Amino acid sequence: MRGANILFNLITLIFVILTLVVLVYALAIAGDMIEPPFLAPPTEFPTPTLVDELGEELPTPFLPTFTPSHTPEPTATPEPSATPPPPTPEPTEPPTDEAAPEGGGAGQPGESGQDGVGSAALAALPSFTATTPPTAAPRRTATPTITLTPGPPPTSTVTPTPQGPPPSTLSPFPFIVQPGTPLLRDSFADGTTGCAWQGLAGTVVDQRGEAVVGVEVRVSGDAIGEQIALSGTDTDYGPSGWEVRVSGAPGAGRYTVSLWSGGRAVSPVVEVQFPGTCAQNLALINFVQTRTF
Numbered sequence: 193m194r195g196a197n198i199l200f201n202l203i204t205l206i207f208v209i210l211t212l213v214v215l216v217y218a219l220a221i222a223g224d225m226i227e228p229p230f231l232a233p234p235t236e237f238p239t240p241t242l243v244d245e246l247g248e249e250l251p252t253p254f255l256p257t258f259t260p261s262h263t264p265e266p267t268a269t270p271e272p273s274a275t276p277p278p279p280t281p282e283p284t285e286p287p288t289d290e291a292a293p294e295g296g297g298a299g300q301p302g303e304s305g306q307d308g309v310g311s312a313a314l315a316a317l318p319s320f321t322a323t324t325p326p327t328a329a330p331r332r333t334a335t336p337t338i339t340l341t342p343g344p345p346p347t348s349t350v351t352p353t354p355q356g357p358p359p360s361t362l363s364p365f366p367f368i369v370q371p372g373t374p375l376l377r378d379s380f381a382d383g384t385t386g387c388a389w390q391g392l393a394g395t396v397v398d399q400r401g402e403a404v405v406g407v408e409v410r411v412s413g414d415a416i417g418e419q420i421a422l423s424g425t426d427t428d429y430g431p432s433g434w435e436v437r438v439s440g441a442p443g444a445g446r447y448t449v450s451l452w453s454g455g456r457a458v459s460p461v462v463e464v465q466f467p468g469t470c471a472q473n474l475a476l477i478n479f480v481q482t483r484t485f
Contacts, residue, residue: 366485367396367407367451367459370478374464379474381428381435387470390442392449393435394477396423403432404481407458411436413447429476444468449477458485 220226379389392411396404405424412418419436426435438447445466451459464475 363460363482365451365457365459366483367479367481369460369462370480373476373478374462375476376464376467376472377474377476378471381426384435384437384474387442387473388440389437390439390466390473391435391437392447392464392475392477393426393429393433394479395430396432396434396451396479396481398481403430405432407479408452409434409436409449410452411438411447411449413438413445415439415445416447442466442468442470442473447475451479453485 217226373394379385379391381393383389384391394409396407396409398404403424405422407423409421409423410418411421416438419438421434421436423432423434426433429435438445443466445468447464447466448461449464450457450461459479462477464477466472466475
């Protein structure tokens with residue numbers, strides 16, 4: 193581990209020394225104390241040549257430079273117009289200076305000769321005229337005007353609300369089956385407890401819950417035919433209680449129950465299905481009077 197640290201320190205020292213050498217060398221070149229070894233720009237320019245025939249040095253022609261100008265972007269698409277394009281200028285011949293230089297021979301060029309040649313070179317160059325494309329003015333779009341026409345005022349229709357409770361649909365029978373019944377459960381009255389009994393029982397009351405006695409309860413089934421009991425004959429189920437025994441043991445069977453009075457049915461027919469278990473060997477059915485009969 194110590195040898196590796198020494199090696200890294202040595203490499204770092206070498207790079208620091210090389211960096212100092214490069215900095216000193218760069219400062220010496222910047223201060224013109226030494227000449228750069230390479231990549232130095234040339235300092236000598238080629239000497240002009242003389243034309244043998246004329247015996248004078250041709251001046252370097254002056255080339256105009258063109259500065260690019262910013263062309264504004266059109267804000268709207270110009271529409272074509274019938275304006276003819278501008279005429280193209282015809283090239284003109286550059287003037288020639290035929291005057292001979294004064295006070296000198298053909299071998300010594302004068303000052304006026306140099307001016308003439310430079311003017312001829314400038315005149316021979318084509319001239320450029322920058323033109324800016326026309327900018328079309330944006331069109332104005334007419335804004336539609338919406339006119340509101342008042343209509344007839346709204347009218348409200350008042351529907352009269354009937355007073356009192358809503359009319360109810362009358363049952364064709366003066367007695368109905370109490371909600372929650374028939375109810376299958378185990379028997380609980382005297383002499384019916386245990387699995388040695390199966391039957392139907394219930395009560396008959398009016399709208400105030402008072403007992404209605406003397407109404408026939410007709411129970412029909414395949415095993416028993418039709419049996420009749422009167423309401424109020426078995427008070428184990430209430431003052432208007434009734435009971436009909438259909439079997440001495442629980443068994444599966446279907447039976448119908450309805451109330452009769454004066455030789456006509458006064459309640460709808462209720463159907464009961466026994467499952468044949470001791471826990472459901474009693475069918476409780478209660479009837480409620482809704483109107484006089």
